[in-house]
Amino acid sequence: MTTMPYDVSGRHVAVVGGGRSGLAASRLVVQRGGRVTLIDAKDALAERAELEALGVSLALGAMPADVPVDAALVVVSPGVPADATPLEAARARGVTVIGELEFAASFLAGPVIAITGSKGKSTTTTLVGRMIEASGQKVLVGGNIGVPLSAQVDASTPDTWHVVETSSFQLETIVHYHPHVAAWLNFSPDHLDRHRTEAAYEQAKARVFENQGPEDWAVVPASDARIRAHAARHGARLVAFGVDLSQEDGVGLQGDVIARRRVRGSPEPLVPVSAVRLTGRHMLGNVMAACAMADLAGVSGDDMVRAVEGFTGLEHALEYVATIDGARLYNDSKATNVEAATMAIEAFDVPVTAIVGGVYKGGDFARLGPPLRARGGSVVAIGEAAPLVEQALGPLVPVTRASTLDDAVSQALAQRASGGVVLLAPACASFDMFRDYADRGRAFKAIVARLAAARGGQEVRNG
Incomplete structure (x- = not known):
């Protein structure tokens, strides 16, 4: 906790980023007597009517070169890079720039x-x-x-x-x-x-x-x-x-x-x-x-x-989904880096076919090779990173490519026809094909549910 909350009463605050954090910060500024300009690169916000009713000014569209010149404080959402142009411009003028977490924690x-x-x-x-x-x-x-x-x-x-x-x-x-x-x-x-x-x-x-x-x-x-x-x-x-x-x-x-x-x-x-x-x-x-x-x-x-x-885990975190034709399917869409995907693979002592790929965030995909090879495993590569996945893992384990997640699940099930585990552990972000990791995980579960129903109503969990 900070010793004193940020004083925004009667002051103009620029909030940069209109996601959940930015919206919550805007409401908090208004509750504490401040005036808000909310800046976001999106052309529209679903919460526009609510925000305008609160007196929040909206600056939507392309990210501006600067925040309003009379802004006494800038609060930035975590999704906005700390070196974004309007933030750097505000700092250059001596305006305090803090994150939503810092702002909220002070209260x-x-x-x-x-x-x-x-x-x-x-x-x-x-x-x-x-x-x-x-x-x-x-x-x-x-x-x-x-x-x-x-x-x-x-x-x-x-x-x-x-x-x-x-x-x-x-x-x-x-x-x-x-x-x-x-x-x-x-x-x-x-x-x-x-x-x-x-x-x-x-x-x-x-x-x-x-x-x-x-x-x-x-x-x-x-x-x-x-x-x-x-x-x-x-x-x-x-x-x-x-x-x-x-x-x-x-x-x-x-x-x-x-x-x-x-x-x-x-x-x-x-x-x-x-x-x-x-x-x-x-x-x-x-x-x-x-x-x-x-x-x-x-x-x-x-x-x-x-x-x-009473805790069986979070949705999209090594979440058991179904058993189809003897293969158990797990959704670990939250495994968005190589280390997390490695740990997911190592959680099993049976053959694993891992669905890997998306938007590359860094890391060495080759690290997935030893635990997969030790389990007689294979990989189905998807998304923008598929060529990198194939280049890194092709010399170590069998790798195939799929153009869609639907195709990837079908390929993975074919490879695990005799049992084992099909594991969505992308080691990547999701933004090339999905809104976020949760959207990717829900899509995986929906695909699995359809396949299970088509193959005789296998056990399915849709948490």
Whole structure:
């Protein structure tokens, strides 16, 4: 939390970006007595009538060279690059430019738990929220998942925990954003189409710890010395997850139980592994991280167990969809980078045919080869990145190309006719063929449902 909220009363604020975050920020500015000009490159917004009724001025169409000259503050949505032309022009004139996350967090009354990472953010954020809720405490979950933080300000109270999925795009534009608990789950190259270099992406992620001090907590993976070094730099108390509890304090496995060990103490059992309903060994790491954060929020092991037992995962995150002709089909459309796709493949010990491709964001597709080859796997390549996928993986495993997702599913099922897994794990963004990863995942599930119905009504889950 910041020490003081941004004062927008009676002031003109330019909000750049008309997505969910920008709309929520515009409403918050109006609620706090400010005047808004909302700028977006789209020609139209579905919310136009509502915004105009609130007194919001709209500047739609091509992105302008500058924001209105009398704007005292610029609030930018995470989808807008931090170096976009109007933002640079505003900075050059001395205007403060901040992100929606920074703006909203300044008004919060309760403590923030911020969760970032290259994969697993949404699952872990959701789990932490469920654990705190199970303990009977007040909690709001949002940020990069579900509800923008600006839309939660009115419900914030001093005893409300804010569990905030925090992306690198949001962290680029923070100033005072101060989580009481900050977790960086993992790191692998991603979003290089925007950050340009791996180093820039890493530095953006590291900012989650930037405003922490000795009164705060940093939750970090035991296996990543680089992340631990970033966290230690700002003085927060560290809790590692995935630790060897015989050697180190933190959260790890004691036999078949996730446990918490404190300095010079004995491990305290929290959650039995048998209670975890999620597919994939990597998901166990997400549960351990969630347990670490929930423990810091005062949640008991019994409450953690109740939360975990009722959680079967998020839509589009290693989501089981159906079984057709002996092959199990899984939707992991949220696997938008190579590391996430690798983890998805490694979640299975049977032959896997992976549907890979979309808009390339960086990373080495060849890393998918060893786990696929070890499982007698293959690849169906789709989208703009299909040539890159074929070039990288063709020497390692069988690769075919499909012009549509429908064709890709049919090809993959033909390759897995004798059983195994068909896995949508694109390792890419979706914008060449779909609106977003969720649109891609829903399309995959609809295709699978049609095929299942045509082949005799196989089991289908449409979550």
